[in-house]
Amino acid sequence: MGMPAGKNVVHVIEGGKPPPRLALDGICVNFDGVPAVQDLTLDVGAGELVCLLGPSGCGKSTTLRVAAGVERQTSGRVFVDGSVVSDERVHAPPEARSVGLMFQDFALFPHLTVAENVGFGLRKGVGAAERAATVTDYLRRVGLSGYERKYPHQLSGGEQQRVALARALAPRPRVMLMDEPFSGLDNRLRDEVRDESLSILKEEGAGVLLVTHDPDEAMRMSDRIALMREGRIVQVGAAYHIYNYPKDRAAAAFFSDLNVIHGVVNDRQTDTPFGLFLTPGLVDGADVEIIVRPQHLKVTADKGQAPALSPDDGIAARGRVVRARFVGAQSLIEVAMDHDGQVLRATVPHAWLPEAGAPVWLSMRRDRCFVFPCAQQSRVATPYAAAAE
Known part of the structure; x- marks a missing residue:
């Protein structure tokens, strides 16, 4: 290979396994x-x-x-x-x-x-x-x-x-x-x-x-x-x-769009309009971000009352459609939440285009959410799938 004789070899073969290429x-x-x-x-x-x-x-x-x-x-x-x-x-x-x-x-x-x-x-x-x-x-x-x-x-x-x-x-x-x-x-x-x-x-x-x-x-x-x-x-x-x-x-955002819901830790949990999220290891008063991808938000038409959900889906929060678009294999629905006006983006795997202003309910599975401190990258801990209280 054109290298000096006696070249170094660092990867010792163990158990018959060759070194990396x-x-x-x-x-x-x-x-x-x-x-x-x-x-x-x-x-x-x-x-x-x-x-x-x-x-x-x-x-x-x-x-x-x-x-x-x-x-x-x-x-x-x-x-x-x-x-x-x-x-x-x-x-x-x-x-x-x-x-x-x-x-x-x-x-x-x-x-x-x-x-x-x-x-x-x-x-x-x-x-x-x-x-x-x-x-x-x-x-x-x-x-x-x-x-x-x-x-x-x-x-x-x-x-x-x-x-x-x-x-x-x-x-x-x-x-x-x-x-x-x-x-x-x-x-x-x-x-x-x-x-x-x-x-x-x-x-x-x-x-x-x-x-x-x-x-x-x-x-x-x-x-x-x-x-x-x-x-x-x-x-x-x-x-x-x-x-x-x-x-x-930042790692999550590199692979898809994200919805970010902000909250504050109180007694190892964070209260949101979507229910309680466990936030162990974070001190009371810490700002946190609850991350959910658009495809993991469930959209339900408002029929006069909140939909019945399983414990894994937490609590549904109400909002109104801002815009709905068909984008090929799915529909993208933007919803302004009643509690604070924040616009969340959800995708559904079919053609559904509710009119602007139509009331809907959003919910999210806890095992599809992630919780991170609202801090600089150096303070970010290993994420975990958030669980419902």
Whole structure:
């Protein structure tokens, strides 16, 4: 791999389990003294796809460049298959790391044919027959058999993306690094190409680190999501866990719209128009936020009295419809609450468009709500599903 003899190996195989394909250990990156990535630790196993998810400017692409060897970290270590490829002494270049790279602009060579683009990354010692067979095989796998003599400008966006994938996979890298590779495709084509790419990547057994700012893409593709904010990883987990057990309000908000109901703790509970919420571990007088997603608000037409609810649904609160819109697979209903005028947003999985001003009742399941202190991020504790008193 072009590294000095006696290279360090940090991940000891225990119980027959191999080390991760990629491991980032305590990575810090500073630009002119300004931290871009701070103490980032993350690993990616063989055949695993990990999404590095976060808003623009949070350090995702910088982290990917460090893993690729394009950027050198200020401190920390990078491992591929348990071997150091970058630390304070060693810094292997990208071509010596067995990594494949895919970017959002595909970066195909316009003057080379499809076959020449796919074969570009193969090592120089590969014979012509082996090179041609490899190119043919990977074009077949991405559904582009017969495209060998075409040029990039003759291809659609989806076809160019498939060529870029074949080119990245042809050298059989142990790690695949992908930076927003599907963002240039229209929505319908994007879903198709993502699913096809995911299937091929899983077959290859490489460890895949995918950078995206799209939570839907992260949940659709990943085995695990690493949520980044301001240069740090704030939460790591499977899509189900990170969606249903967000670490804080900002983590919850990254995946969907939120309704936020404010309250004050009194004797380890918070009283709201929707009933009591347990708030253990918070002192009396503390301000709290009760978080509920629009799809977890239940809307019931007002028929003259409050609807009968189960204990899990707490108490219904009355309001009036501000606006209702049909948005495809669901309807979005905005309701101004009688008790304080706050507008809450609810979605229902069918077409229902009550008129503006119509009275309705809203309720929420306690196991679909989260309670967080109204404080700075540093004071936010691990959330829990709020329970009814």
